[in-house]
Amino acid sequence: MGEKAVVIAAPGGPEQLKLVDVDVGAPGPGEIRIRHHACGLNYIDVYHRNGAYALPLPARLGMEGAGVVEAVGEGVTHLSVGDRAAYASQPPGAYATARVMPAKCVLKLPDAIDFETGAAMMLKGLTVQYLLRRTLPQGGLQAGDFVLFHAAAGGVGLIACQWARALGLQLIGTAGSDEKCQLALDHGAAHAINYRRDADFAARVREITGGRGVKVVYDSVGADTWEGSLNSLAPFGLLASFGGASGAVPPINIGTLAAKGSVYVTRPTLFTHIATHQATQAMGNELFDMVAGGKVRIRIDKRYALADVAEAHRDLEARRLLGSAVLLP
Numbered sequence: 001m002g003e004k005a006v007v008i009a010a011p012g013g014p015e016q017l018k019l020v021d022v023d024v025g026a027p028g029p030g031e032i033r034i035r036h037h038a039c040g041l042n043y044i045d046v047y048h049r050n051g052a053y054a055l056p057l058p059a060r061l062g063m064e065g066a067g068v069v070e071a072v073g074e075g076v077t078h079l080s081v082g083d084r085a086a087y088a089s090q091p092p093g094a095y096a097t098a099r100v101m102p103a104k105c106v107l108k109l110p111d112a113i114d115f116e117t118g119a120a121m122m123l124k125g126l127t128v129q130y131l132l133r134r135t136l137p138q139g140g141l142q143a144g145d146f147v148l149f150h151a152a153a154g155g156v157g158l159i160a161c162q163w164a165r166a167l168g169l170q171l172i173g174t175a176g177s178d179e180k181c182q183l184a185l186d187h188g189a190a191h192a193i194n195y196r197r198d199a200d201f202a203a204r205v206r207e208i209t210g211g212r213g214v215k216v217v218y219d220s221v222g223a224d225t226w227e228g229s230l231n232s233l234a235p236f237g238l239l240a241s242f243g244g245a246s247g248a249v250p251p252i253n254i255g256t257l258a259a260k261g262s263v264y265v266t267r268p269t270l271f272t273h274i275a276t277h278q279a280t281q282a283m284g285n286e287l288f289d290m291v292a293g294g295k296v297r298i299r300i301d302k303r304y305a306l307a308d309v310a311e312a313h314r315d316l317e318a319r320r321l322l323g324s325a326v327l328l329p
């Protein structure tokens with residue numbers, strides 16, 4: 001079968017994304033070959049495409065997928081030929097009909113979870129797992145605590161709304177339209193703020209929390225929300241800055257953290273958390289339980305043919321998508 005993959009020759013706009021013929025080859029030690037049934041669309045793919053996160057060129061794209069294991073390299077013991085599987089993984093290369101890749105981040109997909117859901121939930125769901133369960137303020141998070149989660153109607157955001165509800169947290173979600181705010185509320189956010197209309201979202205957060213602020217802000221918007229995020233924290237609160245959809249966060253004057261109430265700042269990435277198979281499996285098991293048990297539903301807003309990947313990137317960057325989207329090879 002002729003195999004296809006999306007490649008960029010140079011960083012730039014969606015027009016750089018080209019679907020080309022490729023040889024997939026056989027897996028080496030520690031690798032598998034997977035035939036994709038669906039590939040996930042993620043904002044990190046935009047950073048890879050436009051050069052915000054530089055890749056050696058020419059580069060393949062895509063960090064998330066689901067399909068069937070076709071071949072297994074030497075030393076791989078947790079997967080067999082014919083297994084249904086899904087992953088979030090480096091290096092990029094999920095935008096493809098099939099690929100060879102490191103096996104350590106590839107997990108068996110439970111029968112209760114279909115391929116499209118698997119492809120839409122691994123990178124985003126494992127991210128929510130590590131944010132809400134492993135990126136914690138002093139003393140941890142207890143039921144009833146307030147957290148602020150930006151872009152709450154996006155792929156990561158809708159999973160976070162539901163997972164936070166399951167933990168008993170009061171998640172205040174921000175989103176860029178009233179429709180998106182309603183969607184966040186429908187998925188478990190306790191409050192929602194349209195930050196394109198109420199630009200001073202920190203003032204709204206103070207109102208909602210009786211003046212105190214939140215224990216954690218989860219901020220993937222970056223430049224546009226940074227200042228307001230710091231202003232939304234309770235004393236000793238934690239700002240987890242995990243992306244920059246609106247641009248990079250400006251350099252920090254460390255004295256600001258004292259002035260805002262002895263607050264903490266962290267800049268985590270999923271790839272530190274899933275560095276080993278053991279850790280990935282433990283995090284994946286929690287995610288599978290949440291999804292298979294119905295506490296988290298993965299909302300697939302749009303399905304694109306792999307050949308229409310440029311259109312998918314345009315929709316994602318124009319903030320037109322609600323929840324997750326997948327590419328179908």
Ligand code: NDP
Binds near residue numbers: 127157246317319
């Ligand atoms: P989303 O579906 O959430 O899409 C990004 C959203 O960001 C948009 O829908 C939009 O929502 C919001 N946004 C705010 N400002 C802008 C802007 N100027 N341009 C475009 N979008 C903007 O994407 P994902 O679910 O794939 O990822 C969410 C974020 O999490 C991304 O920033 C991603 O990089 C980050 N991430 C980080 C990880 C990590 O480990 N560090 C891992 C996974 C994801 P609205 O219109 O409501 O404002």
